[in-house]
Amino acid sequence: MHGVGLAGQVRAGQERAVARAITVVERGGLEAEALLASLRGSDSAAWRVGLTGAPGVGKSSLTQALGLALREEGVGVAVLAVDPSSPFSGGALLGDRVRMPELLRRGAFVRSMATRGALGGLSAAAGDALDILDAAGFPWVLVETVGVGQDEVDVASTVDTVVVVTVAGLGDDIQAAKAGILEIADIFVVNKADRPGAEAQVAALEGMLELQPAGEWRPPVIRTSARTGEGIAELRQAVGLHRVFLEADGRRAARRHRQVAERILRLVAALASERVRRDFQAMLEAAVAAVTQGRQDVHGAARRLFASLQGVGAAREA
């Protein structure tokens, strides 16, 4: 256990300590919990921008370009690349060095993570890593998440500004967007605009947005090319505008409030199922038997099991 010493070094912004701390939360367990406990209350100067989208659309290239634009302004930048597809963070770590070389040269902190082992899975670990980067005092944190699954939606929903990256001619992309990513987008990007079809993709996205109920914030659709640099300034500007929007009228505080509630609920759910697996296996087996033998459906079985857990809890407290 080096929780307290490490926490101090993280708060002092020492990058090696930050990297080590992220490794600790990737592993999860008591050491991670002790570290996070001693970092509590560091909240929260960082503005967190999430870039998400299907594999290969150019998230890393755009993250680097946006990061470089911010470095040009002289502000500190940390990048967290969250990769659910690669099971070993060791491999991902190696990838850091080649992933965003220019950004590294310009003094940004770049780190990737990939784990499912910790309580609450990848999105919980990513949330913890973001807390560490917050505590370390980075004013801007860019989070790249690969893919379009629930993990990505969960990770994306722990940031302040969600950028959904698409490319021309990827019909599947829009399908995937419908599966949940669309609702969480604050900014849409059509990347690889140096290739044909970008205009049609912009029009398709604009069309989809028109079908959405009009909200207070209308997500802009921005054409970019990480290759030529087209649209990067506009993306930087859009992120700034979204920040101004959220910072007004307590919207950011409300969003953070929802995010913290979500994180707590996910952890409670993880703790509850862990507990059932560990200590109430017989009850679980009985519930499974009830369903497979047709005496109960899964909903009824879950409610009954949950109710008896509450009974056990009450009996223990009494």
Ligand SMILES: Nc1nc2c(ncn2[C@@H]2O[C@H](COP(=O)(O)OP(=O)(O)OP(=O)(O)O)[C@@H](O)[C@H]2O)c(=O)[nH]1
């Ligand atoms: N023509 C063109 N190619 C691009 C552009 N942006 C990225 N690429 C290329 O697209 C490929 C994938 O780019 P990445 O930035 O690695 O994409 P990604 O979305 O991070 O990929 P994963 O992390 O693997 O999902 C690379 O070969 C890039 O050079 C662009 O604007 N135009």
Ligand SMILES: [Mg+2]
């Ligand atoms: Mg990438």
